[in-house]
Amino acid sequence: MGSHGYSFLVLLAILVSSANAQTGLHLPVRKDSKTLQHYTTLQMGSNRADINAVIDLGGDFLWFGCDNYASNSYSPILCDSSKCELAKGSGCIVECNGSGPRPGCTNNTCGSSNFNQFQGVLAGEGFYEDTLYTRDNAQVPKFIFSCMSNDFIQGLASGAIGMVGLSKTQISLHKQVTGKMNLPDKFSLCLPSSGLGKLSIGDVSLSSKSDVSHLLKTTPLIINPVSTSPIFIAGEQSVEYFIDVKSIRVNGETLSVKDSYFSIDKDGNGGTKISTLQNYTALHPSIYKPLARAFVKAASDMKIKSVAAVAPFRACFSSSSIPKAAAGPVVPTIDLVLPGTDAYWRINGANSMVEIDQKTTCLGFVEGESRPKPQTAWPTTSIIIGTHQSEENLLVFDLVSSQLQFSSSLLSDGKSCSRV
Ligand SMILES: *[C@@H]1O[C@H](CO)[C@@H](O)[C@H](O)[C@H]1NC(C)=O
Numbered sequence: 001m002g003s004h005g006y007s008f009l010v011l012l013a014i015l016v017s018s019a020n021a022q023t024g025l026h027l028p029v030r031k032d033s034k035t036l037q038h039y040t041t042l043q044m045g046s047n048r049a050d051i052n053a054v055i056d057l058g059g060d061f062l063w064f065g066c067d068n069y070a071s072n073s074y075s076p077i078l079c080d081s082s083k084c085e086l087a088k089g090s091g092c093i094v095e096c097n098g099s100g101p102r103p104g105c106t107n108n109t110c111g112s113s114n115f116n117q118f119q120g121v122l123a124g125e126g127f128y129e130d131t132l133y134t135r136d137n138a139q140v141p142k143f144i145f146s147c148m149s150n151d152f153i154q155g156l157a158s159g160a161i162g163m164v165g166l167s168k169t170q171i172s173l174h175k176q177v178t179g180k181m182n183l184p185d186k187f188s189l190c191l192p193s194s195g196l197g198k199l200s201i202g203d204v205s206l207s208s209k210s211d212v213s214h215l216l217k218t219t220p221l222i223i224n225p226v227s228t229s230p231i232f233i234a235g236e237q238s239v240e241y242f243i244d245v246k247s248i249r250v251n252g253e254t255l256s257v258k259d260s261y262f263s264i265d266k267d268g269n270g271g272t273k274i275s276t277l278q279n280y281t282a283l284h285p286s287i288y289k290p291l292a293r294a295f296v297k298a299a300s301d302m303k304i305k306s307v308a309a310v311a312p313f314r315a316c317f318s319s320s321s322i323p324k325a326a327a328g329p330v331v332p333t334i335d336l337v338l339p340g341t342d343a344y345w346r347i348n349g350a351n352s353m354v355e356i357d358q359k360t361t362c363l364g365f366v367e368g369e370s371r372p373k374p375q376t377a378w379p380t381t382s383i384i385i386g387t388h389q390s391e392e393n394l395l396v397f398d399l400v401s402s403q404l405q406f407s408s409s410l411l412s413d414g415k416s417c418s419r420v
């Protein structure tokens with residue numbers, strides 16, 4: 001009896017503590033096969049309107065097209081308020097053409113500057129706050145977001161009406177959510193190549209059924225001292241996520257590339273960042289060329305036949321000459337070598353190769369900008385890791401200890417983003 005009573009109490013204690021615990025947000029991630037964008041779904045306001053928002057790891061906040069937004073719980077962020085300062089608001093919206101306040105038409109609203117990179121358009125509207133909900137009934141009151149005209153959503157995946165920013169600002173999704181829920185500032189992102197992926201905020205623990213923690217390696221997130229955003233204030237550091245790639249190996253052999261291309265210089269040029277808006281990893285020409293050369297050579301050693309290239313790729317192969325495994329095409333491995341012993345991000349065939357059609361498969365990296373272009377307002381990053389290379393990889397951003405944990409391809413371990 002005694003021991004039953006004891007375990008009952010323990011069980012009760014566990015039930016009570018899990019009912020009280022704020023477990024953060026768990027959001028679905030889907031891929032739009034036409035634009036290759038990845039988006040999540042949130043609910044906003046008293047009507048719990050579904051908002052499909054494209055995930056932007058380098059984005060500053062949540063914005064969406066508000067033309068049809070109706071809620072009786074929203075309010076504007078006022079100019080010169082502390083929240084406006086937190087949001088780094090620019091200017092003050094005072095013009096209001098209508099009968100009364102509504103999103104996009106409120107007197108004295110803190111101004112926001114937004115950039116839609118799919119249109120290359122910069123626009124300014126206002127900051128508001130309202131309750132954010134998720135399907136599993138989490139609630140985040142007074143969540144700050146920017147309301148835009150629906151004209152601004154062109155270029156987004158079909159069904160998406162905004163973008164959600166996950167960068168290091170004070171009003172990014174994870175920063176606001178973990179702040180309000182008293183959770184450590186951490187989030188995990190698993191972009192699906194198809195099907196369902198996952199964005200978890202605050203609680204980044206893995207489901208015990210599919211534990212992939214043994215696959216995770218850790219590397220420091222480093223700071224680029226110069227802003228890499230299209231909109232910035234002079235002297236600000238970048239809010240994007242940089243890792244310290246030291247070199248690249250193809251089938252174990254280190255490419256011969258000058259160290260200076262990998263490091264970040266005093267003007268913020270160089271370095272390696274992770275992006276969710278870049279389809280295929282873009283490499284500085286002085287890195288891309290030796291990579292493509294080494295890859296073609298290593299592939300040829302594996303009896304993989306080169307064929308005519310298909311743009312935007314430069315190194316393509318006959319699909320029938322590439323052996324296939326459960327984890328994708330069997331091709332030379334590419335390692336992004338990180339500081340420390342045995343720390344590298346391995347890119348296998350599923351993440352390195354792009355199947356153009358049944359006949360042709362290409363190395364899915366592209367040649368990026370050389371630097372520094374005199375007219376660019378922001379620095380040029382040497383390596384921009386694209387979504388094709390991070391799909392079906394679990395990434396855990398720990399902003400408490402400024403570290404990234406990464407799994408490399410879950411497929412190699414018989415797992416996927418739909419099961420973490
Ligand atoms: C990504 O791919 C889509 C579909 O091919 C294309 O429309 C889009 O321009 C690409 N985006 C970038 C940033 O290259």
Ligand SMILES: *[C@@H]1O[C@H](CO)[C@@H](O)[C@H](O)[C@H]1NC(C)=O
Nearest residue numbers: 094095096097098099104105
């Ligand atoms: C104000 O609204 C009126 C009618 O709704 C419209 O004709 C006018 O163009 C609007 N002005 C501005 C500045 O938006």
Ligand SMILES: *[C@@H]1O[C@H](CO)[C@@H](O)[C@H](O)[C@H]1NC(C)=O
Nearest residue numbers: 094096098099100101106107
């Ligand atoms: C905006 O503020 C001005 C000045 O305080 C006021 O005259 C006007 O009626 C206000 N408009 C709305 C729509 O609240």
